[in-house]
Amino acid sequence: MALKCPKCGHPRALAGEQAAVCAACGLVFAKWVQRVLGQNATRAARSDAEHDGGEASAWREILLPRPARVDPMAFYARCALYAAFFVWGWYFIGLDLKSNEIGDSFLHRVNLVFHEAGHVLFMPFGSFMATLGGTLGQLLMPLVALGALLYKNRDAFGASLCLWWLGQSVMDTAPYINDARDLQLMLLGGGTGRDRPGMHDWENILLDLGLIEHERRIAAAADRLGEALVLLALLWGALLLYRQFQGLERGEADG
Numbered sequence: 274m275a276l277k278c279p280k281c282g283h284p285r286a287l288a289g290e291q292a293a294v295c296a297a298c299g300l301v302f303a304k305w306v307q308r309v310l311g312q313n314a315t316r317a318a319r320s321d322a323e324h325d326g327g328e329a330s331a332w333r334e335i336l337l338p339r340p341a342r343v344d345p346m347a348f349y350a351r352c353a354l355y356a357a358f359f360v361w362g363w364y365f366i367g368l369d370l371k372s373n374e375i376g377d378s379f380l381h382r383v384n385l386v387f388h389e390a391g392h393v394l395f396m397p398f399g400s401f402m403a404t405l406g407g408t409l410g411q412l413l414m415p416l417v418a419l420g421a422l423l424y425k426n427r428d429a430f431g432a433s434l435c436l437w438w439l440g441q442s443v444m445d446t447a448p449y450i451n452d453a454r455d456l457q458l459m460l461l462g463g464g465t466g467r468d469r470p471g472m473h474d475w476e477n478i479l480l481d482l483g484l485i486e487h488e489r490r491i492a493a494a495a496d497r498l499g500e501a502l503v504l505l506a507l508l509w510g511a512l513l514l515y516r517q518f519q520g521l522e523r524g525e526a527d528g
Contacts, residue, residue: 337512338429343520351430351517355510358437362503365441370496373448373458380438384445385461387414404477408446415439430517433510440502443495450475451492453485 277284283297294301368374375381391410396403419435422428452458453475456466466473479485 335423335427336429337516338427339516340520343517345521348517348521352514355514358434359507362437362507365444366500366503370444370447370451370492375445376448376458380441381445384411384442387411389461401481404474407474411442411445412439415442430510430513433506433513436509437503437506440499440506442499443502444499447492447496447499450488450495453479453488
């Protein structure tokens, strides 16, 4: 069957003697093919851009939602909570990891519960993971809470406080890492690492990894990472409160 011109429908010559130009309308078939391919590529690129833009917008709506209306009581309660965590966060940032002052805080006791649970949770994966599991356990808990609040409850402000908790928990590990060779810190159940050989988590971890001589640098890095996470959480929370304040203003204006 003879092919037809895509522009005017005029029959083209049979295969083997096809003309490069339509005899009826003058369409150059090669140029038409190139134009169609270019249009398809443009549509595909536009579709990809719209898809990426849609994903970015969805993430922005999850991380930085802009509520249409905000309950004033809930907003001011969040402001008070943010102020408390702001002061508390700077308190932790100002502590010296070498003194283990963070070990006297209320949150250290909370972290310790998940630290010990982590040892049990990771025990099936071998002795190394069981030892590392203490630190992993106290870091995983705020991450799990963050994910639950952010994706299930769509509570970005609550998630920002969980990120703050994660940062504090990372800082909480720094003195323990720093003590890997000194073995002066009191362990759970009494006694120091020197009194109870083989019971200091980070001595065992760094010995297994061959990094025991770098415990100071690793501890300092953990401390700095924790500080950065706390500051990021405070910035996130401030942006969320600003957006909620805008919703509060809109609600008052509508009222």
